[in-house]
Amino acid sequence: MMRKITIVGIGHTVFGNLSDFDLVDIMSFASANALDDADIRKERKIIEQVFVSNMGGGMINHQAGIASSLVSRIDLEPAMAELVENGPASGSSALKCAFMAIASGMVDVVMVTGGELMRTVTGWKGTDFVASLLHPEVEYNYGLTLPAFAGMFTRMYMERYGLTERELAMVAVKDHENGARNPYAHVRIPCTLEAIHDGENAHVVNNYIAEPLRLYGMCPVSDGAATLILCALDSPKMKYFKKKEPILISGIGAATDTHCIHNRKDPLELKAVRLSAERAYEMAGLKPMDISFAELHDAFVILELVISEEVGFFERGKAKEAVESGATRIDGNLPINTSGGLKSKGHPLGATGVSQVFELVKQLRGEAEEGRQVKDPKHGMAVNFGGFGNNVVTTICSKE
Amino acid sequence: MIDFSMYGQKEPEVYAYKCPDCGTLYYPAPMICKKCGARRDPSGVIFSSWEQVPLGGKCKLLAWTRVYALPEGFDVKYLLFGIVEFENGLRASGRLLVDNPHTGMELEAKIGVVKEKVGEDIYGFMFDIR
Numbered sequence: 001m002m003r004k005i006t007i008v009g010i011g012h013t014v015f016g017n018l019s020d021f022d023l024v025d026i027m028s029f030a031s032a033n034a035l036d037d038a039d040i041r042k043e044r045k046i047i048e049q050v051f052v053s054n055m056g057g058g059m060i061n062h063q064a065g066i067a068s069s070l071v072s073r074i075d076l077e078p079a080m081a082e083l084v085e086n087g088p089a090s091g092s093s094a095l096k097c098a099f100m101a102i103a104s105g106m107v108d109v110v111m112v113t114g115g116e117l118m119r120t121v122t123g124w125k126g127t128d129f130v131a132s133l134l135h136p137e138v139e140y141n142y143g144l145t146l147p148a149f150a151g152m153f154t155r156m157y158m159e160r161y162g163l164t165e166r167e168l169a170m171v172a173v174k175d176h177e178n179g180a181r182n183p184y185a186h187v188r189i190p191c192t193l194e195a196i197h198d199g200e201n202a203h204v205v206n207n208y209i210a211e212p213l214r215l216y217g218m219c220p221v222s223d224g225a226a227t228l229i230l231c232a233l234d235s236p237k238m239k240y241f242k243k244k245e246p247i248l249i250s251g252i253g254a255a256t257d258t259h260c261i262h263n264r265k266d267p268l269e270l271k272a273v274r275l276s277a278e279r280a281y282e283m284a285g286l287k288p289m290d291i292s293f294a295e296l297h298d299a300f301v302i303l304e305l306v307i308s309e310e311v312g313f314f315e316r317g318k319a320k321e322a323v324e325s326g327a328t329r330i331d332g333n334l335p336i337n338t339s340g341g342l343k344s345k346g347h348p349l350g351a352t353g354v355s356q357v358f359e360l361v362k363q364l365r366g367e368a369e370e371g372r373q374v375k376d377p378k379h380g381m382a383v384n385f386g387g388f389g390n391n392v393v394t395t396i397c398s399k400e
Numbered sequence: 401m402i403d404f405s406m407y408g409q410k411e412p413e414v415y416a417y418k419c420p421d422c423g424t425l426y427y428p429a430p431m432i433c434k435k436c437g438a439r440r441d442p443s444g445v446i447f448s449s450w451e452q453v454p455l456g457g458k459c460k461l462l463a464w465t466r467v468y469a470l471p472e473g474f475d476v477k478y479l480l481f482g483i484v485e486f487e488n489g490l491r492a493s494g495r496l497l498v499d500n501p502h503t504g505m506e507l508e509a510k511i512g513v514v515k516e517k518v519g520e521d522i523y524g525f526m527f528d529i530r
Contacts, residue, residue: 155464267463
């Protein structure tokens with residue numbers, strides 16, 4: 001029988017332009033917030049292991065040994081500390097490492113902090129940095145980027161399932177509605193269909209970036225950090241965590257797919273999403289219909305739709321109907337991206353997976369801000385999507 | 401095919417590779433055949449290095465996009481990209497030279513400079529009207 005593992009503390013920075021700070025500064029801030037949330041600032045040395053998730057520290061911040069630096073800055077020595085890099089899914093991968101470390105019995109209390117500082121470089125350089133995830137010779141060298149593949153993916157989906165640009169814009173409107181109520185979100189501004197699609201000047205406000213994807217079809221480039229503190233439910237150290245209700249990690253699963261997108265038999269199939277979700281459902285003993293709400297990796301709005309189909313919420317090609325009907329809004333029967341998603345909350349790569357689970361915990365504790373609290377949630381799911389779907393981690397959290 | 405060695409260039413990844421045991425074609429080359437598990441050894445010392453098969457010519461456009469936000473090193477307003485399928489069933493991503501493409505159209509894959517770096521041109525697939 002695997003140990004039950006709970007989340008006992010959460011921390012977050014605002015997402016946005018934090019380029020006045022350094023990478024470890026913002027990670028320290030989220031980590032310290034989590035120590036306070038868990039009410040263990042004085043007893044912080046009970047943390048035995050720290051996993052840090054980050055993608056670009058070496059490439060864009062010219063910093064190595066980030067995990068050691070963080071541990072020292074928040075006075076957690078002599079805790080063990082390592083960096084986990086899995087592209088935009090680094091955050092959930094770090095959480096998975098923490099889960100495995102506790103499940104193995106090696107440790108009881110682990111901190112997971114994810115962070116990214118990308119606004120310190122130009123958009124031109126930042127785009128190049130993210131594109132380095134692609135195959136170096138048969139993709140990256142051409143000037144191909146993640147948005148380029150998202151554009152091609154969107155067009156294929158539109159042509160096969162009849163999705164319209166208006167329906168895509170509706171996803172963005174819904175995400176911004178949630179993000180506007182989230183104090184941590186990067187873009188806390190609601191937007192209307194009139195402004196980004198229906199209006200006369202909508203094509204100016206919402207211009208093409210990678211046809212047919214427009215500006216409001218993509219997440220912003222964000223800085224930020226988020227932290228989770230985990231403890232085994234059977235550990236005597238649970239006595240330190242009395243302040244907040246522990247939230248159970250009931251399932252976690254991951255899977256990989258081909259590195260080159262053109263090598264997928266059906267490029268519209270996101271096999272790693274489906275498999276990672278199946279593995280998480282199996283561990284949790286749950287089915288798609290049991291999930292109360294979800295944070296799905298909408299770096300591009302098309303992904304919110306396709307991921308929701310791959311994890312079994314909707315039939316293939318039918319997710320747009322849920323958007324039309326309002327089923328995925330906060331007051332719908334399956335709210336999606338209650339935080340605003342990557343689209344509105346922002347996407348600091350290494351922080352994103354941790355931030356998604358931070359949102360699950362907030363919702364399950366009943367601590368979400370007014371207007372974006374899901375009614376009586378039992379189980380929340382987070383899907384963190386690395387590369388263009390070549391390495392995906394799914395986490396399910398539940399009320400204990 | 402262009403003889404890249406005469407320009408002192410690294411050979412571009414524009415070839416398919418054939419598994420010597422089961423004949424399956426790949427682009428780009430894997431280290432282990434997905435179908436039969438045969439090993440490829442780029443040095444050709446321990447296992448065979450696999451035969452290079454020219455890839456190019458007639459192909460069909462499966463997906464395309466026009467990108468306005470390009471990465472460092474691409475100083476133009478926009479570029480078009482596409483994924484094509486060749487007659488042998490292999491697929492490749494590359495640069496699209498057609499300004500008003502449509503999915504399913506027939507194209508011709510050529511080799512051209514896809515990226516200019518200081519002191520080094522990088523060659524790759526360019527898809528154009530037949």
